[in-house]
Amino acid sequence: MPERKKIGIFFFDEMEEPDAVGPWEVLRWWTLHFPDDGYDVVSFSRTDTMVRCARGLRVTADTSMSELGDLEVLMYPGGRGTRAHLLDAPLLDWLRRQRPNTPLMTSVCTGSLVYAAAGLLKGRPATTHWASLELLGEIDPSVLVDADARFVDDGDVVTSAGVSAGIDMALHLVARLVSIERARQVRRGIQYDPAPPV
């Protein structure tokens, strides 16, 4: 039996709720309904497993960074909590250590700012929340900032635009890791036929 592949979603204080929970829903709906695809999704935090999100929601991660093990896919949400991460040397070191062992590093919203601060986006196309596009280019001027994309797939790194764009990116990941048909099944399951009324 082949080893199962792990998708890890990072939970941290002041992350934006849907940045994590949107992809969580897409990816968990997929892996729980189709375990034979060989993937598991796990949430992890740095130390304390309960975190307080940017809008006040308290969520508890499944495990901590030290217990996590190797990931196939890392997902880094955004939110104002990322601001402190930009200067957090141990965290940036941890990210750089993940890179060689993590085939796919993904981010939602301002999560890509932290990837840039860790030097992981040098000379590569990427995006972020619309209000942070300029900051992304300031953190690393070599980043090819894409202001229009809903998400940017650059092979072993995929970044998305703000907040709800994480749902679109997560569906793309399912399509890429399994098939378009599988992603459509998930989309149908969560009735993702968005129709913004305003």
Add this chain to the structure above:
Amino acid sequence: MPERKKIGIFFFDEMEEPDAVGPWEVLRWWTLHFPDDGYDVVSFSRTDTMVRCARGLRVTADTSMSELGDLEVLMYPGGRGTRAHLLDAPLLDWLRRQRPNTPLMTSVCTGSLVYAAAGLLKGRPATTHWASLELLGEIDPSVLVDADARFVDDGDVVTSAGVSAGIDMALHLVARLVSIERARQVRRGIQYDPAPPV
């Protein structure tokens, strides 16, 4: 100073994560950025404040049912946890007691099944997750089941279709309670320009 109005989102075991967190984000983004609009959003649970969602996420509510006080708006998420609620007499009684004092009762996904079981949808138009449309009509054959709507606004009760439809309904609520312009500000804030890739 006028009394602040409270929007309560019910958290319960086996609720579908985005049913609660999608509207939570929309409504909290609004109330935290525009406190002068006079609304607050609070999450509440029945007794234990930590609940385990349908896809395994653990979230902790702000308060419990007994501490909640009167609501202006009640929001009832869906998820497989609602199945047990359909036969839960004390919970259905609680819902019926809320009705006369709650100007607006809203539901996401299969939350409307519980409203139907409580007798709150008699002879009224409503919707639910696509896979539960038939069940909604079985619970109360007088319900005018709308199979096509993203959400149904019937005055003092608003029901939405499955899972991600709660985001659209929540934006509609902001437009209704304040203004279309306010709802557009929230939509822009969370970059809700959905573009499903599959």
